[in-house]
Amino acid sequence: MDYTSYIFSNPPSDVNTPILIDASKPERRLTWKEYASGVKRVAVGLQSIGLREQECVALVAENDIYSAVLGDGVVAAGAILASPPPNASRRELVAALQAAHVDWIFAEASCLERVRAAAVESGVGAERILLFDPPDGEQGVQAELTDEQSRRSLSALSSSNEEKYSNPNTAKSPELLIASRLFTSGTTGEAKAAEVSHTATLQRLHDSTWSSGGFLKNLHFIGMHHVSGTTVRQRAAAAGHCSTIARVQDPTQIVDLIKRYQIQSTMLPPRTMIAISRLLQDGIRQKEDLDSLRLVNVGGSGIRNHALDEFKGMLHQEAVLQPVYGSTESGLVSRRQWTGSKEFSSEGFVGTIARTARVKIVDPETDRTLGHDVDGEICITSEGVFNLYCGNEEATNSVFLFDPDGTRWLRTGDKGRLSAKNEVFVTGRYKEVFKVGTEEVAPVEVDSTLLDHPAVKDAAVVKTPDRNDPAYNEVKAYVVSESGVDVTPQEIVNHVAENLSAHKAPTGGVSFTESIPRNAMKKVVRSDLENIPTLPGSAEYLTVET
Template sequence: MDYTTRMLSSPPKDPKSAVLIDADRENRSISWLEYVSTVKRIAVGLRDAGLAEGDGVGLLSVNEIYYYVLGDGVIAAGGIFAPLPTTSLDQLGLYIEAAQVSWLFVSVEFLEDILLAAPNWKLDKTRILVFDPPGLEPYSGRLPKFSNLLSAEESRFKNPYEGKDPKKLICVRSFGSGTTGSIKAIEISHAAQLARLDAALFAPDPRDTAWLQNIGLSHVSSLNMCNRACAGGLPMALTSVVDAPSLLDRMKAFSISQIQLSPALMESITETVKSGLRPADALQTLSTVLVGGTFSRKVSVEEFSALLPSHTRLRTGYGSTEAGIVTMTPIDAPWELGYTGVLTPKVELKIVDIETGKELSLDTPGEIVIRSPEMMSGFCNNPTATKEAFLPDVDGRGPWLKTGDKGFVDPANGQLVLHARYHELIKIGTETVLPVDVDEVLMTHPSIKKAAITSVVARDDELDLEIIAYIIVKDGASITAQELVDYAASKLPKHCVPIGGVIFTNDLPRSFAGKVQRRNLIHCPVLPGSTKRLSISSGVEYKAE
């Protein structure tokens, strides 16, 4: 079955009920019947406008309930949808090029900048359309617009995928978390997207009402949850707020039962409730909280868990845009900290040596390699990167995807332990530094709110590295760079101490999923007191190697 056929034939029990809810505006939602009708009209309107099968169509917009309705309309027209991150114009041009976007929808707030930049991207201005969904202020300019597509005749819709192999059809070109190097568009087939849609992530709960999504809609988790809502699953309430107090307000207003949180947002909610800024009763309707995107600190999980009602399941998982969902906390078991869960159905996993590719035992740390119906087809127009991402198909059952992540399976419980991405590991002399471990130790200091490390060239050896730390200090607290270095020396092996520098800042660059983008730390605002090239004070007893 192709993606469009499935999405247009999977109603909830009440097709007139809301499947997508605007949590930032009163009385604005989309029912399943409205969704189906709108998708068909968009598809007809796009074909009338000249869209050809296989054309790449991008969307640049803030969170909006019609975001993936447009996306599904693009796919239903025979196009390939590319949800674009809201980023700088220079970066955006790279995303557009990587995804081979030839049609671009833009919400009004980004329009002026996009029109100025379009000639540099070789975009035909006649193929730039204003994204002006129903229920918002209408666009009155002269450019073609989304709302015009909705006047197309629904009865003229014809599915372009009948009789075609869903494994060979691309429906989405998405992007990763931004923690790796060059920008690559990840191609997801109809078959892979349906496998993601059908993945058993949550146990049904009679108390379930709605899922709340605040992660940016260009992120793959938003794509998957919107798909579930429009295919007869739990309705999705969508918000653009990113602060904990406002998020708690929406959780309470809509009696939210399921939500995904980054570790950073989980910690912010805990702080908000413990400070008395919002009561904990907004959490009482939750049946499932999925915490993911990056590593979680043990103390943070324990403090947040203490605020939840006894019936709430706190879970985590592991996956990526390229791989789909690989592991999840067992539905019938509590989250064991340090583990990312068991393999989801139909996922195969093996561990290989990162250097030789030789298969290792599952309980030996190495590169995680997976095979799954959810995994990507490859990278758009990048055969070299695609070839490098896979191990050859040696058994006729398909290739294996190299995740670039280090981990192993604990034989005691069958759960995956994730160490880090290989490209984030830092080599200091002959020692390997795991950044998240150092981050967590630094944050045990009572004055430190957030910490993230990376590396700089060593002062006395241009072929070696030193650790540098980027630090957010708690409100009302104070600490010097030297004090932090000496504290780190008392807690960490010497090669992990940030003698390369301590940079005080007010923000850390993160992806939509909450991952620290370490390669962008260098761009953080530098606050007074920041110091480079430090030494451990004499007399400090640093931790033994």
């Protein structure tokens, strides 16, 4: 079955139930009936202006409840949705538009100037740039539109006659029909667009229900362009929950929204979870502010066991804290309730394998399958795995591994292991792991250790040439210190050496900076670190003081 048919054939018992709410204007909301009508009207409108089946439509906009109407309207018209990050620079937008082979673009007013400039370089004609102007939305920069452009906007398309709608997806093969092109996390530099079929979309939707339980009042603040945003709006469309959509990123505001709307479930990047823990520890907010929560999924990057223990202790006794693991390419892979670090002898636990997936660990050099409790590259197979990278055969071929029987495995690039109880542990990233001497360093492990220091607000590490031989490496740290707290580079080096092996200490230097470049899921964009400005007090090439 195609995604559109599934959504329209599974309405809630009460179609007037809200499924999406604007966090900044709670009176601004969408019922399932309004959503379904809007999707059909947008689809009819898109077809009327010349959108062809399997053309790609990009949406460049901040979080908004009507992104669900436009996004699913695009798919209902037989086309493909792509959502570049709304804060992307012109250069990054060009790369994204080209990677996804975008044919049409919707942009909110505040993004129009950048989008128009990027469209010129990407070969998208001005007549194919449309305004995303949802009803009663955020007031952006006033857009200067021609009469023709005014007729090509979300509001104009929404005036179409929904009675004319006919689903073009029904006669197609859902495993080959593409619903979305999702941009990879961007932590490795090259922009790639992962094509996700209707079959994979439905599998991911069912998996999200498995991982999220039956809690109806959800909060989503991560960018809607991210794969998690796609899942949240699709689960709302499937009447799986009512999601409150926010544009805030500040941890204090997130806690306030949880308390204000009595939120039951949410997804937290580890960095945000740690920041909320500190707010409660410092008395800026109270544990009781989180009392309504019953499920917190944590994922997107590495997190230390003690940080999970700490946050679990701040939640209501009936709340479930759940590490989850997945990716843009794979969908959900694993999840499980966190019951405490006493159960695990090592770091990196991200749950047990989803019932619809299979995981194996291989030697990244020989592709030989490894046994239990042995580190190797995590590989995944499931119906939720993406089809291919749009227009990038080389990248597609490099990311898949085939068994003799034809089973296709996604190579995640993640370093980890699998226990006999189907527990998945992620211990690093092969594309990021480097050696100091003969010993490996997993940056995510050092990042997490740096964040344990009370004077460190944010941090990330990379490799830098060894002081004596540029053919070798040392660790270099970029650190954002807590306001009003003094810390020296030497203290940073010693802190890591005291908690990890000495070769993992940032002896290659400690650069203080105002911010660490991160993507929507708060993963460090390490390729950007060397270009960020450093602050006074930074130092290069230190030694561990024991």
